[in-house]
Amino acid sequence: MNLHKTLWTFMWVFLILDLVLAVQWLSVWHTVEDPGSTANMRQEIQMDGIKTKKLAETSPEGKYLAARDGTDYLRSHLGQLKERWQVDFDNHLLTANPKETINLGSSTQSAIKIGKRLVKQSSDVIEGDRYQFDQAASQQASEGKSGHVLVFNQAAVGRLPFVSSRAQLQVICDQDFRVIRYTQTYVSDIQVLRDVPVLISEERAFINAYQYNEVPNNAQLTWSKLGYSTLMTVDGNEIFIPTWTFTVKNVAGESSTIRINALNGALLQ
């Protein structure tokens, strides 16, 4: 074999290899300088096989909100609902069962379209126009079920909705998109307690979730949302804080939800 040709081949191979190794070394070297940096955490997340979309690095604004339980309000407005609903209350939860068949179409898209229209009808849902459809929450709620669930979150203040079971509407359908029932919780007398000009960014929040060991290896981030969730109840008032909510799917296809306090990055149980 021609030694000269062999040496040329080796030269190109090792040249390319050295370039690859040099790039690798530069990226590892930078992360060692500051193990806690965002860049390093991003890399660790990647190295653990966790897949995410491009996470926002900007810091949004938010507020502390207070609201009262709206069950009494719902009870006092039951008269506006059509006869076709059988309504019961269990604590804060209103459950409405249809006395007749209500069909939301034959596909998920039609169910969403007709479902949104149904919710906005004041004769079918009290204060329905205050609720916004949540695609990702609906997908998650429908997982593992034979039927379908449409999730609507009550609008809070500004662009952020509530992401709390205390201010939510769920339309539960069977596999043929016939409404089985809907459940509703509602909060009233929403009050802004104070503004918070700087919340942690989506990326920061997800990194914190990762550092809390809440994100399994090789998981995929399926959705994320910033909204208001319950911090505590004080003197009959629910206190709501901005919260980042993430849903991750593990390798077995199981989804889990992680909530991070958008004010201080703490994990919310």
Added chain:
Amino acid sequence: MSKALNKHRKKFTLRKWGLAIVVAGLVLISLALSVMIWLSVGKNTGARNTAGVKQDKQLVSAKAIENLYDFSQVVMQDDDHARAIRDYRGLSNRLIKRVTHWRVRTASVKEVSANAYVKALEKPGNVVLIYPDHVAGEIVQKRLNQVMGLPSAAKIDRIQLPLKGRGQLRLFDDVNRKIYQSEVIKGQALASLMSDKEATTPVHYQWFAKSKRVQTVYENPLKMHKKNYLINTLSMDTVLASAFPGRDISPTIRENDDQTIYTGQNARQLIVDKKTDAIQYINFDHDIKQKRLDFQQNKAYETLDTLQQMNENLYYFDEADRGQQLGYRLYVNGLPVFNQAGSIGALSQVKSTGHRQVVTYARRSVTVPLPDAREGVVTLPDSNKAYQVLTKAGYQKDAIQNMTPGYVWVDSNDGQYASLQPTWFIKYQDQWATLADLKKQGHHKEDAK
């Protein structure tokens, strides 16, 4: 002939062996890079596995340094008068966000008289962002995302931004009466960020010779709401874990009637006041070579973060002794809170002298506001009326070092809530007191000289 032969031989040798040498070199480089990568990854893993609460759950601080050293006032300069914005934090963030995309030239600096200094501040068509006290040039440039050639340790008290997005961007240093001026080459206008619905109050500037600073004088009485907040108390476990990080370090404990003293093996000591829950953390191994404002402010930020004091509503408040003494307070509705740990002057404070760093802070804080339909409204007198109260009580106006509206923390009977009562706070002889307290103390000797 022999020279030509030698040259030819060398050429022949190089041609024969040169390629082999290059390949050998590349092989050695690849081996070296592989070893370096292996060592670096090992170091990285080692750092992650290092014992310590902070490393295990190293939540990067929710607050960037620029947000700790944040503004305490925003003043709009119209053609004929100035207005302070009541709810300024969100607005100041939006303004700065836009300014970070401006292109500006390197700043020039000039020293001016007190009159000229105040006149420069009053230039119409600008908005002025005011710090509570000096902030290091390095931190200011970071906030503005601009490289303006500002000295890292420059003391900046206020930033003046042209509303049209062109003209001069100015940075003001009160104590030296220096103005750093930088031309805006390209910038988006700021006026669209200002809303007519913003609540404002008319103000003007006044130079105080004794304290060498510009005071913002409120021309109208201030209507402020009393506020109720839930008291949050840091657990002693968290306090101890952050003061004595690492699983192997357990402090010795000594008690007397008033204090519990924890002494760690890592040259740290923690003294907890049993009555007020105020904490004094002493680092005997503190070494900061440069006694400059930028170093001190950076170091203090790291310390507060380590001690888990970086509450979302904790902000820089004041500075003394070239940054060796830095104060931080909780802010509510953009105004500072006093009496957090039982005394008006109590606050989070970082004091660095020689090899000792002493941090005084409180276990208790307020972050969660409570809804209260019965919150009362308090009307504070305007600045001049407040000065009149003081001068009638025998104080010289020029002896007043600083004055700010703020809140006094008053515990509820059950200790679960804090009622925040609005009032004027006056800095006199390096101590803060309420207007009412100073008035009660009565006639004092004039000490303006």
